[in-house]
Amino acid sequence: MSEHDKFRELIEPYALGSLDAGERSELEAHLRAGCSDCAKALDEARWLVAQLAYLAPEAVPSEILKGRLLQQVRADARSGRHSSRIPLWIWGAVAASLLFAFYTAWDARQTQVAIRKANESAAAALEQQKHLRGELALARREAMILTDPKSVKILLPPSASNMPVLEAMWHEKMGLCITGRNIPMPPPNRALQLWLIPKSAGAKPMPSVMLRPEPDGTFMMMVSNPPEGMHNVKALAITEEPAGGSPQPTSPPLWVGTVS
Numbered sequence: 001m002s003e004h005d006k007f008r009e010l011i012e013p014y015a016l017g018s019l020d021a022g023e024r025s026e027l028e029a030h031l032r033a034g035c036s037d038c039a040k041a042l043d044e045a046r047w048l049v050a051q052l053a054y055l056a057p058e059a060v061p062s063e064i065l066k067g068r069l070l071q072q073v074r075a076d077a078r079s080g081r082h083s084s085r086i087p088l089w090i091w092g093a094v095a096a097s098l099l100f101a102f103y104t105a106w107d108a109r110q111t112q113v114a115i116r117k118a119n120e121s122a123a124a125a126l127e128q129q130k131h132l133r134g135e136l137a138l139a140r141r142e143a144m145i146l147t148d149p150k151s152v153k154i155l156l157p158p159s160a161s162n163m164p165v166l167e168a169m170w171h172e173k174m175g176l177c178i179t180g181r182n183i184p185m186p187p188p189n190r191a192l193q194l195w196l197i198p199k200s201a202g203a204k205p206m207p208s209v210m211l212r213p214e215p216d217g218t219f220m221m222m223v224s225n226p227p228e229g230m231h232n233v234k235a236l237a238i239t240e241e242p243a244g245g246s247p248q249p250t251s252p253p254l255w256v257g258t259v260s
């Protein structure tokens with residue numbers, strides 16, 4: 001081992017203040033002699049020691065320095081020396097700084113995930129609230145239409161005798177509400193569509209809302225803004241159509257009610 005190699009191995013312990021007096025003065029003499037390699041190594045070792053004191057994430061030592069610290073420990077172990085030149089606290093500090101850097105990255109990721117989840121559930125809650133407000137407004141309007149004495153009652157008898165009669169209530173300002181029970185469920189991808197048949201001769205049926213009965217067979221069709229006023233409508237009709245709706249009826253009406 002050359003003189004330089006011998007001193008090079010003392011740089012880290014020197015920076016850590018763990019050399020004995022004899023080794024220290026020999027190394028200082030070598031440094032004073034102007035070995036630039038050792039001077040550079042000492043700068044790096046001192047920087048690390050200073051950084052480790054603050055346990056800053058950037059204190060993660062370079063691979064070279066880590067390698068040298070490990071070498072030192074292995075050499076100590078081989079030589080059977082129990083008083084390592086690298087004090088235990090420095091290993092604790094290296095481990096802590098590595099953990100801190102790791103934890104910081106992990107924590108940032110966790111925070112991102114938490115923020116995304118919070119945003120998602122806030123959006124879902126808002127959507128749900130909007131939906132409930134919509135349902136409430138509809139239910140209130142339905143109740144008003146069904147109870148207001150100005151509403152006109154229109155019965156819609158079925159075309160088949162085994163089907164129930166539907167009942168419509170039409171309020172000139174609040175709209176039209178059609179209800180029924182025990183309504184047979186249309187096939188999948190098909191729905192019931194309401195048509196307004198105008199009084200004027202030759203006018204085509206005006207398409208209105210689409211609806212499928214509830215699974216229990218109840219039916220509540222609400223038309224807030226019918227496409228035509230009550231006094232221009234001769235009859236209401238309901239047909240079964242493809243779920244997207246039709247511009248004109250494609251099947252004979254299942255229910256028809258005359259507006260008096």
Ligand SMILES: [Zn+2]
Binds near residue numbers: 007008037
């Ligand atoms: Zn040297």
